Amino acid sequence: MKLRNIQKNIMDKKDKFYITTTLPYVNAQPHAGFAMEIIEADVLARFNRQMGKDVFFNTGTDEHGLKLFRKAQELGMDVQNYVDQQAENFKSLKDILNISYDNFIRTTDEKHVFAAQEFWKRCQANGDIYKKSYKTKYCVGCESEKTDSDLVDGKCCDHPTMEIEIIEEENYFFRFSKYQKQLLDLYGENPEFVLPKNRLKEIKNFVQGGLEDFSISRLKTKMPWGIAVPGDEEQVIYVWFDALINYISTLGWPTDMEKFEAFWPGVQIAGKDNLRFQSAMWQSMLMSAGIEPSKQIFINGFITVDGQKMSKSTGNVISPAEMVEKFGVDGTRYLLLSGGNFGEDMDITWERMTEKFNADLANGLGNLVSRVVKLGANLDWKILDSKQIIKDKFANYINKMEMGKALDIVNSLVKDSNKFIEDNKPWELAKTDEQKFADVMKKLLSDLNIISKLLIPFLPETSSKIKTALETKVAQPLFQRIK
Numbered sequence: 001m002k003l004r005n006i007q008k009n010i011m012d013k014k015d016k017f018y019i020t021t022t023l024p025y026v027n028a029q030p031h032a033g034f035a036m037e038i039i040e041a042d043v044l045a046r047f048n049r050q051m052g053k054d055v056f057f058n059t060g061t062d063e064h065g066l067k068l069f070r071k072a073q074e075l076g077m078d079v080q081n082y083v084d085q086q087a088e089n090f091k092s093l094k095d096i097l098n099i100s101y102d103n104f105i106r107t108t109d110e111k112h113v114f115a116a117q118e119f120w121k122r123c124q125a126n127g128d129i130y131k132k133s134y135k136t137k138y139c140v141g142c143e144s145e146k147t148d149s150d151l152v153d154g155k156c157c158d159h160p161t162m163e164i165e166i167i168e169e170e171n172y173f174f175r176f177s178k179y180q181k182q183l184l185d186l187y188g189e190n191p192e193f194v195l196p197k198n199r200l201k202e203i204k205n206f207v208q209g210g211l212e213d214f215s216i217s218r219l220k221t222k223m224p225w226g227i228a229v230p231g232d233e234e235q236v237i238y239v240w241f242d243a244l245i246n247y248i249s250t251l252g253w254p255t256d257m258e259k260f261e262a263f264w265p266g267v268q269i270a271g272k273d274n275l276r277f278q279s280a281m282w283q284s285m286l287m288s289a290g291i292e293p294s295k296q297i298f299i300n301g302f303i304t305v306d307g308q309k310m311s312k313s314t315g316n317v318i319s320p321a322e323m324v325e326k327f328g329v330d331g332t333r334y335l336l337l338s339g340g341n342f343g344e345d346m347d348i349t350w351e352r353m354t355e356k357f358n359a360d361l362a363n364g365l366g367n368l369v370s371r372v373v374k375l376g377a378n379l380d381w382k383i384l385d386s387k388q389i390i391k392d393k394f395a396n397y398i399n400k401m402e403m404g405k406a407l408d409i410v411n412s413l414v415k416d417s418n419k420f421i422e423d424n425k426p427w428e429l430a431k432t433d434e435q436k437f438a439d440v441m442k443k444l445l446s447d448l449n450i451i452s453k454l455l456i457p458f459l460p461e462t463s464s465k466i467k468t469a470l471e472t473k474v475a476q477p478l479f480q481r482i483k
Helices: 002-014 032-050 066-075 079-091 110-125 176-189 197-208 239-244 257-263 272-289 320-338 350-375 392-399 403-424 426-432 434-454 460-472
Strands: 016-020 054-061 103-106 129-139 144-146 165-174 217-219 232-237 267-271 296-300 303-305 346-348
Touching: 016 032, 016 257, 032 054, 032 267, 032 296, 032 303, 032 320, 032 392, 054 079, 066 079, 079 103, 110 129, 110 232, 110 239, 110 272, 165 217, 165 232, 165 272, 176 197, 176 272, 197 272, 232 239, 239 272, 267 272, 272 296, 320 350, 320 403, 320 460, 346 350, 350 403, 350 426, 350 434, 350 460, 392 403, 403 426, 403 434, 426 434, 434 460
Parallel strands: 016 054, 016 267, 054 103, 267 296, 303 346
Antiparallel strands: 129 144, 129 165, 217 232
């Protein structure tokens, strides 16, 4: 009986899929980089639902740390009120970008606080947390320690306008150095644990170079905004140690173990500046707490604007709300998903995005739908089941986060269909050869149906509109050309 239950649990897990973004820090407004990350996660979530899986899609906000504490002080606000206000900016992405997440976790949530403290206790019980005095260089912008090799002219590359601070105090440390072999074994046994592969090679090299234990607490007198260290009210848990635990606390760990065990381990998406935190530090923390490592980690490149990093100082930050205002929801999703190769930096400008929108969506897909539906208005049509038309190559691209390549398949089908129309001139066949006209239109309507199914996870509104057009034989304009 027990064996049957184990086998059933294994089978049940195959029907589960857990995907999570990182938790963005709430000190700034959402930008295009995080918008791309949460849209990618949404595509994976929608695709797995389309394939019949039970999906849990998590996102949320990181709300502790020195940076937020100082910002609230600067504004003369209570810190909790400040993060409450800022979290709403990220919650709004659900509607702005049509995101289908199942849970929005905040690291100030009571359940997360409890989970973080319980996680600490388990690592401590395993002998992996100890106290010592130390001195280090610290970037408040990154909320992380820096070595000389991380700095250029004494400045953090990601926050060059901020002064590097010196922290000298007694804190708790995590025995990161203990897990070098286990981490290397994890990478060796799972050649696609981190994608793209160059990022796996990068983290392997980092771990092979030797690991140093890292600080996981701060003195409460210097940084009062954080979760209290269990058994030591003078210290708070370091923001990164606390925030990483959201990936399991959102699943109910450690109180709802049935839910947790059903969905964990999961798939995570992060930016390249998170590589060490997600694929090494977090994995060693899980090992220490006696929890299975993550299933897979996808690492994005950065989005730059006309060759420059987005920043307030240069005034070139592009927000998802601005993009939606110009290109619409699905237009924005398309541009962020198709603009480059996964894992590489993607450079955008308003001009190039407008050109791509007009070429691919207004002139390409939108024009095809309008022409085909209008020409086939008098024909009978049956919509096929979506699972019958999802090919392995297309699915593999999605499952490896190669969203641009998956959309290339759709675009090729759109281009081929538009060319097929020009080559066969169905408007003339309707007058001269009824049978050939019907055959031509059957192929075009079939292509349109396939396109609508393939677009379900990428452009859900557009997919729904195409389906409605096929059912009602009336096509509403999908994308208006932008001048």
